[in-house]
Amino acid sequence: MTRHILLINGPNLNLLGRREPHIYGSTTLADVEAQAHAQAASLDISLETFQSNHEGAIVDRIQEAAGWGLTAKSLDAPSSAESDGGEQSKNNSNRPDRVSAIVINPGALTHTSVAVRDALLGVNIPFVELHVSNVYAREPWRKHSYFSDKAVAIICGMGAYGYTAAIEFAARHMKLEEVD
Numbered sequence: 001m002t003r004h005i006l007l008i009n010g011p012n013l014n015l016l017g018r019r020e021p022h023i024y025g026s027t028t029l030a031d032v033e034a035q036a037h038a039q040a041a042s043l044d045i046s047l048e049t050f051q052s053n054h055e056g057a058i059v060d061r062i063q064e065a066a067g068w069g070l071t072a073k074s075l076d077a078p079s080s081a082e083s084d085g086g087e088q089s090k091n092n093s094n095r096p097d098r099v100s101a102i103v104i105n106p107g108a109l110t111h112t113s114v115a116v117r118d119a120l121l122g123v124n125i126p127f128v129e130l131h132v133s134n135v136y137a138r139e140p141w142r143k144h145s146y147f148s149d150k151a152v153a154i155i156c157g158m159g160a161y162g163y164t165a166a167i168e169f170a171a172r173h174m175k176l177e178e179v180d
């Protein structure tokens with residue numbers, strides 16, 4: 001039995017390390033994800049990472065994390081195995097049916113996205129909200145989050161170390177469903 005954690009990064013976090021380094025530091029997303037995979041292995045959990053600049057893609061990925069996510073379109077279309085020679089199903093073959101916890105840095109969607117909030121609530125998977133910067137020490141509108149009142153924990157202002165702290169917390173302190 002394994003516990004599965006999904007790490008999601010929202011818009012512009014693909015630019016970590018290059019983007020406003022005085023705010024977000026010099027660690028790249030590739031560094032963050034490599035470190036997260038090494039950490040997960042040492043904690044004996046499985047970890048998947050996902051980054052998108054698109055709100056709808058993040059909603060889709062959260063639905064998939066619950067083993068759902070069939071859209072009206074995909075119900076009509078031939079199965080991915082038929083339509084893409086099995087490529088999609090091959091890529092997904094190591095995916096658990098259900099993720100036990102989500103660590104999410106929603107980026108700017110923190111302050112705008114009812115859709116991502118609703119997706120997280122809809123799948124009922126516990127999540128940790130994470131921000132690299134201290135959003136409370138920045139523009140006043142960054143203080144409002146569509147996620148904080150539903151998050152199990154919130155981490156902000158720890159820089160890239162926040163990802164390590166969030167995964168550690170999720171793995172050791174959240175009661176994670178074991179799935180296989």
Ligand SMILES: O=C1C[C@@](O)(C(=O)O)C[C@@H](O)[C@@H]1O
Pocket residue numbers: 011012013105106107108109110130131132133134135142
């Ligand atoms: O894109 C981001 C990154 C951020 O989530 C952070 O990690 O500090 C903070 C958000 O306000 C901002 O829009």
